[in-house]
Amino acid sequence: MNELRITGAAVRFGDKIVLDNFSLTLPLEGITALSAPSGSGKTTLMRVIAGLQSGESGTVDGPAPRDIAVLFQEDRLLPWRTVEEHITDVLPSRRRQEAEHWLALAELTGEEKSFPASLSGGMCRRLALARTLALGGALYLLDEPFNGVDPPRIGRILSRIRELGVPVLLASHDREVLDLADRVIVLEGPPLRVVP
Amino acid sequence: MTRSITSPDNQKTPGRSMGRDILRAVIPPAFWLGVWQLAAMWVGRKAIAAAWAAGDSAALVKAVIEGKALLLPGPLLVLRTLAELAVTPLLWQSAALSLARIFSGFLGGAVLGGLLAAACAAFRPARLLLSPAVGVIRATPVASFIILLLLWVTTGLVPAVCAGLMVLPVVWGNMYKGIIQTDPLLLEGARTWRFGRWKTLRLVYLPSVLPYFASGCSTGLGLAWKAGVAAEVLCVPKLAIGSQVYYSKLYLETPSLFAWTITVLALSFLLDRIFGALFRRMERGRGA
Numbered sequence: 345m346n347e348l349r350i351t352g353a354a355v356r357f358g359d360k361i362v363l364d365n366f367s368l369t370l371p372l373e374g375i376t377a378l379s380a381p382s383g384s385g386k387t388t389l390m391r392v393i394a395g396l397q398s399g400e401s402g403t404v405d406g407p408a409p410r411d412i413a414v415l416f417q418e419d420r421l422l423p424w425r426t427v428e429e430h431i432t433d434v435l436p437s438r439r440r441q442e443a444e445h446w447l448a449l450a451e452l453t454g455e456e457k458s459f460p461a462s463l464s465g466g467m468c469r470r471l472a473l474a475r476t477l478a479l480g481g482a483l484y485l486l487d488e489p490f491n492g493v494d495p496p497r498i499g500r501i502l503s504r505i506r507e508l509g510v511p512v513l514l515a516s517h518d519r520e521v522l523d524l525a526d527r528v529i530v531l532e533g534p535p536l537r538v539v540p
Numbered sequence: 541m542t543r544s545i546t547s548p549d550n551q552k553t554p555g556r557s558m559g560r561d562i563l564r565a566v567i568p569p570a571f572w573l574g575v576w577q578l579a580a581m582w583v584g585r586k587a588i589a590a591a592w593a594a595g596d597s598a599a600l601v602k603a604v605i606e607g608k609a610l611l612l613p614g615p616l617l618v619l620r621t622l623a624e625l626a627v628t629p630l631l632w633q634s635a636a637l638s639l640a641r642i643f644s645g646f647l648g649g650a651v652l653g654g655l656l657a658a659a660c661a662a663f664r665p666a667r668l669l670l671s672p673a674v675g676v677i678r679a680t681p682v683a684s685f686i687i688l689l690l691l692w693v694t695t696g697l698v699p700a701v702c703a704g705l706m707v708l709p710v711v712w713g714n715m716y717k718g719i720i721q722t723d724p725l726l727l728e729g730a731r732t733w734r735f736g737r738w739k740t741l742r743l744v745y746l747p748s749v750l751p752y753f754a755s756g757c758s759t760g761l762g763l764a765w766k767a768g769v770a771a772e773v774l775c776v777p778k779l780a781i782g783s784q785v786y787y788s789k790l791y792l793e794t795p796s797l798f799a800w801t802i803t804v805l806a807l808s809f810l811l812d813r814i815f816g817a818l819f820r821r822m823e824r825g826r827g828a
Binding site for chain 2: 394396410412413414416418420422423424425433434475479
């Protein structure tokens, strides 16, 4: 499977139509960025791809939801788990020692024993990102992965993500991120549509 | 303008802060002991006046300390009675057995309340079925339960079962609220992080519910002592604080009644502190 195909997706919330017969085909390689204004429906699209959002019609051909690692728009950290535990919790027991590697990738070395309450917003975002990357899978689906992260780090972390060799589909407004992506799909909505 | 950003707590010197803590711990009980002493002297004012008029200083001291012991003994007399009881095995045996009965009832009620809350959260029909029953338990007077239980179970079990029945609805209500208010975003996250049921329970549900459980236990503990001792008063087991409270009432030994009540308060306070420390220790793991 070397592409992700969304065909005829339709999702509405009450009277609001977010996806209306939406179709899109993306190659499953490198870093693909979705750029769209806030509230256009790109998070809904990502949730549909991740199998977290059902709709009225449409199909998704691509990796199964269990093979997709999702980074939500919110950090969704567990206040009672340390930075290191956030990573080891998602790793199989035989791979626990990998935690250090994922924390280094997100530039969180030295914060292993910290709790989320003592981290800055950008550090929390990087921790959420490291947890998603540690999960692994056939596709990384990252919703606003660098919110609050300082620009010099974005380039470094994104190049490390690229080295992992796993296709990435990310949503971002950030110019820095869009510039580093292999391809950028510009969307607008709602209802969401691809801007030619 | 130069403005200090140091919080008032950090500006205190350790010695002064410790002194203030000691004063905070000592002044309120001292104030209420004073109020109690004055009230006892007011109730026993006739004896005090008579001793004063007779110029009998020994009788005056006795009248001030004891007050009118039948109605309201003074704190010193109660303390003396407590000290006299403390050197007998009766106090320690009664306290130990009451503690065992009431604490086992409390634990049973808390565990059952927690399990029922989990069942209700997992299967909505269970909540529909159990809600009225728990409502009945919550609203039924303790005395009715005690008398009914006297018919159904052995005397020694009545205080434990009664304490458990008081704790169950409180823990059930708190735990149910905690479970259904667990952050849905974290639960959705747990699915995408490939947590199984056990891992979701251990890493998401239990830490989320812990503050609700702690609050239920704290309230339930007080209720367990009240209901448990009331049950002991009515069913009079051989060695029990409640039985001694009953005998104090029977023989009009008010200082003894006060002394046994203080014993209950001390045990309840001690358990509350132990539980508080335990839950604080568990909460510390939350990075709070």
